[in-house]
Amino acid sequence: EIIAALETFFGPKPLAGKRAIVTGGPTHEPIDPVRYIGNRSSGKLGNAIATALADLGAEVHLVTGPTNQPDPVGVRVTHIETTREMLAAVEGALPADILICNAAVADWRPATEAGQKLKKQAGGMPPALALQENPDILATLSRHAQRPALVVGFAAETENVIEHATSKLSRKGCDWILANDVSPERGVFGGDSTTIHLITQDGHEDWPTLPKGDVGRRLASRITDHFAQRSQS
């Protein structure tokens, strides 16, 4: 482990001078002071990506929802709870060359947040929870006046993974989508490995099942190649 740390420390820094923003973890959307709508993201992959980019020399700003994970070292970290807070933090971190939207943001939030805890009424009906759409961080940043040169989104899908992710790529206007299958029988949420399909304008690459740390390093390496090709062309 010490040798690995030394290799990283003295290793090549092909992303030196590049600024990267990484989002990770879930968002929590409050229903009332006690309850919220959340999702099963552990935050492990976002942290792994932030670490891998920093290891290659990028200046990394991680914007993360509530997770159990320790903050990665060598990375600036902003903690947020809601999707709206995450968007504001990402915009506040601009300009950047690279944006990786890995967080599992909530598409919807409760339309109103109750100031007091909602009470069960004897014999009363349960409340129906009206939802409203959250801002779309990936689409917003893909069309932003200060759009980063490389915008990467994630798609957590439970069916038709490649088809849904390819459609997401063009709909959002981002450059790459990393798609993974999170159907319950795969057990990816909270797990340590994941199977990624990288969708670009040119098609898709199927990566083998990898530990999340390796996914972070493979993505960072792919990003290095991308910028190397751009500077040659």
Place this chain on the structure above:
Amino acid sequence: EIIAALETFFGPKPLAGKRAIVTGGPTHEPIDPVRYIGNRSSGKLGNAIATALADLGAEVHLVTGPTNQPDPVGVRVTHIETTREMLAAVEGALPADILICNAAVADWRPATEAGQKLKKQAGGMPPALALQENPDILATLSRHAQRPALVVGFAAETENVIEHATSKLSRKGCDWILANDVSPERGVFGGDSTTIHLITQDGHEDWPTLPKGDVGRRLASRITDHFAQRSQS
């Protein structure tokens, strides 16, 4: 710390021979394979209560929702996610002399759980989330054929704490309610201290603000006194 452990180990065991069930943590109610409704319980207080009862010699079975806390030692632990799973686990742990319902269970769950991840539709309205009432673990066990001799509930309130908790005591049919004020400005959820009001048939006691470990020990000590008085009368 070693001396404290030895004192506990060689200390008096006034609850020896008593069986206790403790519920702790939040419950998660799935909306779809990815999303859920949760609440802000950290699980710290449930673990502290389970540990304190075990330290006084009780045979403790902790039924807990998803938390970041390590399982307490010397205690049997069952992990569950939903309120219905928690009720089944508590009933499966009967008979018991003591039941402490500390978990922050969800009053409601989504009326239907989607088998696939709900998708945002372009231009479509967000879904309205229909809710249905969950089983009431505290009320169910307070009227159970195998009702434990001492049933203790918790009330997390954001306003009119004593009044709401006293009403809850008679409505649920339990013996004691431990009420605490969780209004956002108090910051109890996830924090290490809490201010408890113990509501009994005879009125209420206001405890000072205490670390959660001390709340567990004070409750265990109060339970010891309760059983000592019963055996004398």
